[in-house]
Amino acid sequence: MAEAEAFPETPDRDGAFPRLSDDQIDTLSKHGERRRTEAGEVLYREGDPAYDFVVVLEGKVAAVQDFGEEEERTIVVHGPGRFLGELNLLTGQAAFLTAVVREPGEVLVVPVQDLRHLVARDSALGDLILRAFLARRTILIGLGTGFRIVGSRYSPDTRRLREFAARNRLPHRWIDVEQDAEAEALLHALHVKPEDTPVVVMRDRVLRNPTNAELARAVGLRAPSTDDSLSDLVVVGSGPAGLAAAVYGASDGLSTLALDAVATGGQAETTSRIENYLGFPSGISGLELAERATIQARKFGARISVPAEATSLREDAGHWVVGLGDGQALRSRTVVIATGAHYRRPAVPRLDEFEGTSVYYAATQVEAVMCDGAPVAVVGAGNSAGQAAVFLGKSAARVHLLVRGDDLAGRMSRYLVDQVERHPRVEVRLHTEVRELVGEGGALEALVVEDNRSGERSRLDARALFIFIGADPCTGWLGSELTLDARGFVLTGPEAVAGGRMLETSRPGVLAVGDVRSGSIKRVTAAVGEGAIAVRLAYDHLEGRVEPAHLPSPAPGLSPHS
Numbered sequence: 106m107a108e109a110e111a112f113p114e115t116p117d118r119d120g121a122f123p124r125l126s127d128d129q130i131d132t133l134s135k136h137g138e139r140r141r142t143e144a145g146e147v148l149y150r151e152g153d154p155a156y157d158f159v160v161v162l163e164g165k166v167a168a169v170q171d172f173g174e175e176e177e178r179t180i181v182v183h184g185p186g187r188f189l190g191e192l193n194l195l196t197g198q199a200a201f202l203t204a205v206v207r208e209p210g211e212v213l214v215v216p217v218q219d220l221r222h223l224v225a226r227d228s229a230l231g232d233l234i235l236r237a238f239l240a241r242r243t244i245l246i247g248l249g250t251g252f253r254i255v256g257s258r259y260s261p262d263t264r265r266l267r268e269f270a271a272r273n274r275l276p277h278r279w280i281d282v283e284q285d286a287e288a289e290a291l292l293h294a295l296h297v298k299p300e301d302t303p304v305v306v307m308r309d310r311v312l313r314n315p316t317n318a319e320l321a322r323a324v325g326l327r328a329p330s331t332d333d334s335l336s337d338l339v340v341v342g343s344g345p346a347g348l349a350a351a352v353y354g355a356s357d358g359l360s361t362l363a364l365d366a367v368a369t370g371g372q373a374e375t376t377s378r379i380e381n382y383l384g385f386p387s388g389i390s391g392l393e394l395a396e397r398a399t400i401q402a403r404k405f406g407a408r409i410s411v412p413a414e415a416t417s418l419r420e421d422a423g424h425w426v427v428g429l430g431d432g433q434a435l436r437s438r439t440v441v442i443a444t445g446a447h448y449r450r451p452a453v454p455r456l457d458e459f460e461g462t463s464v465y466y467a468a469t470q471v472e473a474v475m476c477d478g479a480p481v482a483v484v485g486a487g488n489s490a491g492q493a494a495v496f497l498g499k500s501a502a503r504v505h506l507l508v509r510g511d512d513l514a515g516r517m518s519r520y521l522v523d524q525v526e527r528h529p530r531v532e533v534r535l536h537t538e539v540r541e542l543v544g545e546g547g548a549l550e551a552l553v554v555e556d557n558r559s560g561e562r563s564r565l566d567a568r569a570l571f572i573f574i575g576a577d578p579c580t581g582w583l584g585s586e587l588t589l590d591a592r593g594f595v596l597t598g599p600e601a602v603a604g605g606r607m608l609e610t611s612r613p614g615v616l617a618v619g620d621v622r623s624g625s626i627k628r629v630t631a632a633v634g635e636g637a638i639a640v641r642l643a644y645d646h647l648e649g650r651v652e653p654a655h656l657p658s659p660a661p662g663l664s665p666h667s
Contacts, residue, residue: 364429510535
C-alpha cells in the first residue's frame with residue numbers, strides 16, 4: 106500500500122486525463138500489443154520524433170519533463186485505464202515529455218498509424234482522445250514545458266521565434282535576458298554570449314538564432330513533400346478559408362496539401378475571442394478554432410506544411426506548379442488561393458525602429474505578456490481593433506483605443522462596441538491620430554497624438570502600440586498569373602472572366618477564397634463557407650479533366666453533388 110501511495114494518480118482535469126471504457130480498450134486491443142512493464146522503464150523519451158499510443162492496463166506511468174536532469178519534474182501520473190501522449194502524437198511533432206514506468210504492470214501499445222484510422226472511424230473514441238490531447242497541450246503550454254527560448258525582449262528575432270512557437274501552439278518557455286535571473290547562468294553553461302542570443306535550448310541541442318524553418322524541423326513540424334507526386338488540390342494559405350478547403354477536400358477523397366508561411370489559422374488565429382461564430386455561443390479563440398480545424402483536416406488525410414512560403418504560381422503541361430521559398434516546387438491539378446491579407450502600416454516616423462519590439466499587428470498572449478501592467482495604445486476602429494482592446498484590457502494598466510473617425514459603430518460590431526465602451530481599462534479617443542513615436546533602443550515610451558479636428562497635439566504614455574488600420578492582399582507572389590483588381594485583390598467570377606463562376610479566377614483550376622478575394626466578406630463564417638464551396642468547384646474541374654478511375658468517392662454526407 107505504501108508503494109502505491111508513493112505515486113498517486115493525477116486527478117482528471119477538464120477532460121485531459123479521462124479513463125477508457127472496457128469496450129474502448131477491447132477495440133484498441135484488436136490493433137495493438139499487450140506487454141509487461143518494469144519500474145523505471147522508459148516507454149518513450151523527450152525529443153523522440155515518433156512514438157506509439159500507450160494505454161496503461163496495470164501499474165502506473167508518469168509523464169516527466171527533463172527526465173534524469175537536476176530540474177526533473179513529474180507532470181502527470183497515469184493509472185489503469187488511462188492513456189499516454191498528447192497532441193504531437195497526431196501531428197507528428199517530437200515528444201515534449203518522457204514516459205517512465207513508476208509501478209510495474211502491463212500496457213497496450215497501438216501503432217500511431219492504426220490510432221489515426223481508429224480516430225477517424227470511431228467518433229466516440231476519437232472525440233475522447235482528441236479532447237484529452239487538446240486539453241493536455243493547453244496544460245503543457247501553461248506550465249512552460251518544452252523547449253526554451255532565451256533572448257532579449259527588445260530583439261526582433263526573439264519576438265519572431267516566440268511568435269512562431271505561440272502561433273503553432275508549441276510548448277515552450279521564454280527566458281528574458283533582460284529580467285530573468287536564470288538567464289545569465291544558463292547562457293554561461295551553454296557557452297553563449299548575451300549578444301549571440303536568441304537561442305533555442307532543447308534537451309539534446311542548442312539552436313543559435315534559428316530560422317522558423319530550422320525550429321520547425323527541430324520539433325518535427327512537417328515539411329512539404331519533396332517527391333514529384335501530383336496532388337489533386339494544393340491550398341496556399343491556411344486561415345479559416347484555407348483550412349475549410351483542406352477539410353472538405355480531404356474528406357471528399359482528394360489528395361490535399363495545405364501550406365502556410367507561418368502557422369495555421371491566418372489572422373483569425375491571432376484573435377483572442379470570436380463571439381459571433383455560429384455554434385459557439387460563449388465564443389471561441391482564433392487559436393483554438395485553428396487548432397481544431399487543423400487536426401480535423403489531418404484526420405481526413407490532408408497534409409499540412411508549416412512553414413512553407415509560396416513564392417510563385419505557374420502552369421506546366423496542364424497542371425499547376427506552386428514554387429516555394431526554399432526552392433521546392435509542388436505540382437497539383439487544382440489550386441485554392443487563400444493567402445489572406447496583411448495589416449497596413451501607417452506613415453509614422455521611426456515606425457521601423459519599434460516594429461517587432463514595441464509595435465505589433467496582432468494581439469495574442471505573447472504580446473499580452475510583453476506589456477503586462479503597462480499602458481498600451483490600439484489604433485483602429487474595426488472588429489480586430491475592438492477585440493484587441495478588450496483582450497489587452499485584461500493585463501494592461503490602460504488601453505487607449507485611438508480612432509480617427511467620430512464613432513465606433515460604423516465599422517465595429519454592436520456587441521463589441523458595447524464591450525469596449527463598458528470596459529473599465531479601455532479609453533476610446535475619437536478624432537485621434539498618431540504623429541510621433543517616443544523612445545530609445547526599440548523600447549516605446551510614449552506617443553505624440555493629434556486631434557485631427559483642432560490640430561492639438563498631446564503626449565500619451567504607451568509601452569506598446571497595436572495597429573489595425575485595414576489590410577492589403579498577400580498576392581505579390583502571384584506575379585501576373587492571375588487578374589487582380591486595382592487594389593491587388595484576386596478577381597473571381599464574371600469579374601475575372603466572362604461566364605466565370607463565383608470563386609473561380611481568371612485561370613482554370615485556380616480558385617480564390619477568403620480575404621485575398623476581391624469583394625469578400627470579412628467574416629470567419631463567410632471564409633469557411635467559401636473554402637467549402639471552392640472544393641465543390643475544384644471537384645467539378647477535376648471531373649471534367651481526369652479519367653473516371655481517378656475520381657474519388659465522396660465521403661458520406663459530403664458529396665459535392667448534394
